[in-house]
Amino acid sequence: MIEKSFTITNKLGIHARPAGLLVKTSSRYKSSAFISNEGHEVNAKSIMGVLMLGAAFGSTIHLRLDGEDEQEAMKALEDLIVNRHFDEE
Amino acid sequence: MDNLSTQKEEQVLQGVAASPGIAMGPVVFFGSELVTVEQRTLADSEINREVETFCKAIEKAKTDLQKLVEKTALSIGRESAKIFEVHQLLLEDVLIVDETVKRIREEKKNADQAFLEVMENFEVSLESIEGEYLKARAADIRDVKRRVIRNIQGNAHPRQKKLKEPAIIFAKELTPSDTVNIERNKVLGFAMDFGGRTSHAAIMARSIKVPSVVGLKKIGQLLHTGDFVILDGNSGVLIINPTLKTIDEYKRKFSDYRNIQNKLKHLKGLPARTRDGKDIELSANIEFPDEVKAVKESGADGVGLFRTEYLYLTKSELPTEEEQFNEYKSIVKSLNDQPIIIRTFDLGGDKAPKAISLPPEANPFLGARGIRLYRDEGINLFKTQLRAIVRASAYGKVRIMFPMISCVSEIRYCQQVLNDVKDEFRKQGIPFAEDIPVGAMIEVPSAAVIADIISQECDFLSIGTNDLIQYALAVDRGNEHIAYLYQPYNPSVLRLVKDVIQKGHKNGVWVGICGEMASDPLITMLLIGMGLDEFSVSPVSLLLIKEIIRRVECAECINIVEEVISFGTPDEIVKYLRKVMKNRFQDLYLLF
Numbered sequence: 001m002i003e004k005s006f007t008i009t010n011k012l013g014i015h016a017r018p019a020g021l022l023v024k025t026s027s028r029y030k031s032s033a034f035i036s037n038e039g040h041e042v043n044a045k046s047i048m049g050v051l052m053l054g055a056a057f058g059s060t061i062h063l064r065l066d067g068e069d070e071q072e073a074m075k076a077l078e079d080l081i082v083n084r085h086f087d088e089e
Numbered sequence: 090m091d092n093l094s095t096q097k098e099e100q101v102l103q104g105v106a107a108s109p110g111i112a113m114g115p116v117v118f119f120g121s122e123l124v125t126v127e128q129r130t131l132a133d134s135e136i137n138r139e140v141e142t143f144c145k146a147i148e149k150a151k152t153d154l155q156k157l158v159e160k161t162a163l164s165i166g167r168e169s170a171k172i173f174e175v176h177q178l179l180l181e182d183v184l185i186v187d188e189t190v191k192r193i194r195e196e197k198k199n200a201d202q203a204f205l206e207v208m209e210n211f212e213v214s215l216e217s218i219e220g221e222y223l224k225a226r227a228a229d230i231r232d233v234k235r236r237v238i239r240n241i242q243g244n245a246h247p248r249q250k251k252l253k254e255p256a257i258i259f260a261k262e263l264t265p266s267d268t269v270n271i272e273r274n275k276v277l278g279f280a281m282d283f284g285g286r287t288s289h290a291a292i293m294a295r296s297i298k299v300p301s302v303v304g305l306k307k308i309g310q311l312l313h314t315g316d317f318v319i320l321d322g323n324s325g326v327l328i329i330n331p332t333l334k335t336i337d338e339y340k341r342k343f344s345d346y347r348n349i350q351n352k353l354k355h356l357k358g359l360p361a362r363t364r365d366g367k368d369i370e371l372s373a374n375i376e377f378p379d380e381v382k383a384v385k386e387s388g389a390d391g392v393g394l395f396r397t398e399y400l401y402l403t404k405s406e407l408p409t410e411e412e413q414f415n416e417y418k419s420i421v422k423s424l425n426d427q428p429i430i431i432r433t434f435d436l437g438g439d440k441a442p443k444a445i446s447l448p449p450e451a452n453p454f455l456g457a458r459g460i461r462l463y464r465d466e467g468i469n470l471f472k473t474q475l476r477a478i479v480r481a482s483a484y485g486k487v488r489i490m491f492p493m494i495s496c497v498s499e500i501r502y503c504q505q506v507l508n509d510v511k512d513e514f515r516k517q518g519i520p521f522a523e524d525i526p527v528g529a530m531i532e533v534p535s536a537a538v539i540a541d542i543i544s545q546e547c548d549f550l551s552i553g554t555n556d557l558i559q560y561a562l563a564v565d566r567g568n569e570h571i572a573y574l575y576q577p578y579n580p581s582v583l584r585l586v587k588d589v590i591q592k593g594h595k596n597g598v599w600v601g602i603c604g605e606m607a608s609d610p611l612i613t614m615l616l617i618g619m620g621l622d623e624f625s626v627s628p629v630s631l632l633l634i635k636e637i638i639r640r641v642e643c644a645e646c647i648n649i650v651e652e653v654i655s656f657g658t659p660d661e662i663v664k665y666l667r668k669v670m671k672n673r674f675q676d677l678y679l680l681f
Contacts, residue, residue: 009402016226020175047178048185048211051226054218082405 001066002074010085013056018086023047025080031067033077044077099332102305104280106325107291110300111343112278113319113336116312117256119267126205126238131197139193143200146240147180153236154180164273172229179233185211201241208234228283228290232264252276257320259312263290273299278320280327282309302327323679346679353632357388361624361635363617365642370623371635372428374603378420383628388635391427391486393625394551394603395420397434397474401442407470413477421485428486430551430603430625431478432530433471433503435459435492445470454565459493460503468506475510482522489525490551495533500546503527530603532556537585541592550593551625554604558582577606578659578666587619587650594620601625610680611666613637614673615653618646633680640674 008014014022026033026044033044037059042049044063055061061081065073080086131139154177162170179185185207192203208230215227252275260267262283267290279294279301294301300322311329312318319328319339323346328335361371372393373384384392400408400416408416421429436442437458450456463471478489491503504527514521529536529543532553536543544550554577559565561582564574576582586602593600601623606612608626610633616624617638626634649669656662670681 016175016229017171020171020178023178043183046182046184047175048182052211052214052218 001064002070003062003064004074004078005060005062006078006081008055008057008059008061008081010088011057012088013059014050014053014061014086016051018088019047019050021080021086022050022077025076026073028076029065029067029069029073031065031070031073033073034064036062036064098330099335100311100329102308102311102327102329104302104305104325104327106322107281107303108279108294108299108301108322110278110298110322111320111339111346112257112300112322113331113339113343114277114317115254115256116259116280116314116316116318117252118312118314119258119260119263119271126201127199128202129199131193131199133197136194136197139200140190142241143189143193143204146200146237147186149240150233150236151177151180176229176233176236179230180237201238204237204241205234228262228264231262232267235264257318259309261309278322279303280305280308280318280320282306342679345676349677349679353636356632356635356639359388359635359639361390361638363638363641363643365644367617367643369617369621369638370428370601371631371638372430372601372623372625373628373631374625378416380628381420381423385424387628387631389427389628389631391424392420392429393601393607393623394490395429395431397432398436398440401434401436401444402440405444407442407444407473410473410477410480413474414480417477417481417487418484421481421487424485426485428488430488430490430528431481432490432492433460433463433474433478437462454559460491460499461493463503463506472506472510475507476514479507479510479514479521479525480519482525483520487522487525488528488549490528490530490549492530492553493533494529494531494543495535497539497542497546500529500543504546531589532560534561534585537561537589539592540589541595544593544596544598547598549599549601549623550589551601551603551623552586552589554582554586554602554606557585557604561585576659577609578612578662580654580657580659580662583615583653583662586616587654590620599623608634610634610637610677611663611670614641614646614649614670615666617641617643618648618650633677636677637674645673 010018022035023045034041035044035050035053036042037053037055040053042053044050053061063074063077067073154173158170158173158177161173188207189200189204192198192206193200196203198206212227212230215230252272255275255277257278257280258271258276259280262281263279276299279290279299281290281301281303282305283303291301291303300320302320302322302325305327308327316329317331319331319335321327321339321342331339361369363369370390370393372391373387373389374394375381375384375392375396381392400413417431435458436445437447437456438454441447447457475489478487481487489507491500494500507527511521526548528549528551529547530553531537531540531543531550534557537557540550558575558577558579562574562576562579564571590600599622600620602616602621603625607616607624608630610630613634614637624634652665653662656665667681671678674681
């Protein structure tokens with residue numbers, strides 16, 4: 001199992017579209033993926049769950065991945081959140 | 090009786106301006122068909138079939154959404170289509186699907202009832218989350234909910250809304266699929282009870298350019314299908330049963346607004362030159378490289394402020410010289426020899442980079458931000474950026490600007506480091522432009538006061554009015570309790586701006602403004618009168634500012650300055666400027 005924390009840097013936070021991208025990305029991998037914000041943890045493969053996190057600009061989210069392809073999955077998610085910042089501002 | 094008398098009365102309602110433009114015509118109610126669901130208890134033998142019905146309804150909804158994605162992408166645009174991709178994900182969501190199936194199997198509820206309950210729970214929790222943007226997502230949940238329930242109940246298609254004649258659509262709330270399904274050529278405008286500027290309906294209305302007012306609260310109770318209304322998407326007003334006088338007034342406003350829009354288009358290729366021949370540099374502000382396209386489309390003379398913080402805020406590692414060089418080079422090249430002012434990083438304050446740990450401060454805006462981070466260990470970071478910018482100068486017209494200058498020694502320090510960088514390049518034979526203009530950003534009052542001395546050390550000054558206002562008036566611009574004190578029209582602020590321009594000119598340097606103030610048409614004449622040489626504005630306001638510049642003479646602008654300087658309060662200044670501008674630009678009166 002691997003874990004990592006990230007700060008949300010796109011201005012509008014994880015609203016619908018970023019949530020969609022996050023779910024699509026984590027769903028590509030076999031590993032289970034859980035994401036938490038302020039102690040509230042949800043399945044990162046569920047759009048409803050991710051939306052409910054209400055992760056706004058500047059909040060710190062925590063990713064917890066477990067499975068055979070956890071490394072690749074973490075890499076892809078990190079790229080999405082940190083490098084591409086959800087393809088928006 | 091009561092109804093009749095109120096119906097005839099004109100009523101003016103204030104909402105939120107969501108998409109600009111003016112419309113008038115009859116109202117058509119657009120009830121997002123309410124779904125009615127009756128709860129039943131299933132017999133054991135029915136359960137499997139009910140689960141199957143549910144799964145088929147979901148599959149059908151997915152297929153329909155796929156079509157809607159394609160239709161929207163074609164008719165409105167890819168960005169707008171993305172929201173339906175989110176709807177598709179909702180339909181695949183394990184939380185939603187599993188929970189519904191569980192309710193069908195374990196609680197023996199009919200599929201539509203089970204699904205309704207699940208979705209309503211999510212809707213409620215989503216509405217309780219802070220932030221307008223996420224709250225607006227509850228509309229997406231409702232949209233998906235209706236779609237699936239219609240499928241379960243076998244009402245295959247939502248009725249395509251046929252409008253007999255052009256009308257203003259009123260709805261409590263339009264869901265994204267409503268907006269797409271309405272016949273667009275007959276929609277004059279949208280009026281809605283709910284929603285803010287960031288709701289999807291508002292975003293779509295703006296992209297399809299339909300005037301809209303949202304957040305009208307409970308006007309549904311006051312309106313009837315067929316009522317004649319006027320909708321003003323510029324000011325966010327809806328007028329029910331307007332009098333003939335009001336109708337005439339708005340007919341004029343309506344055609345005027347069209348004329349303004351049409352007239353401004355012709356300005357694109359024309360210079361921002363006053364009638365008496367003074368050329369003003371009219372450039373645009375950008376925050377991200379992809380905005381360069383909008384800058385070029387707007388007909389700007391260049392980029393008056395390129396903020397570079399994004400390079401430091403979006404990644405966990407610091408940007409290397411090579412990365413920055415490539416970024417700057419591609420922007421500089423795409424501007425085809427138009428000038429660009431690159432501002433070195435203004436971090437600290439509310440912008441904390443991930444890769445550098447800044448100690449927590451009690452007053453971050455009065456702490457280590459901007460140039461104050463360029464000393465000590467910070468020099469390497471500063472030098473790396475300067476090297477990248479100076480290298481990019483070989484590919485176009487680069488200007489460099491330093492943020493948060495508050496005294497002379499700071500601008501000297503920056504010039505020193507810049508010269509060191511250039512010396513190294515000369516020795517190494519690396520090409521760069523020898524004469525890169527260097528500017529100081531004037532946003533701290535102490536720098537404004539000694540702008541004459543600072544301008545002896547550089548080639549131009551650019552007034553950052555957003556921060557200058559906050560520092561001059563001692564008002565935190567993010568603090569809602571004292572927001573009323575954040576006054577761009579405060580006489581102290583305007584005098585400071587005037588002084589900086591004069592002091593810069595005294596030493597032969599040009600002076601620009603790169604804050605919001607430059608985009609405000611109400612004070613364009615005032616700023617010309619003060620002698621401002623460069624306006625750096627947001628791309629959407631560019632043509633309007635150009636129009637004003639092209640129609641005035643310096644002398645009349647100077648008269649305005651003399652008047653304004655004599656006033657003691659922001660209110661008097663605004664009142665005076667409104668009167669003058671409305672009078673002077675009678676065809677643009679809508680905008681003042």
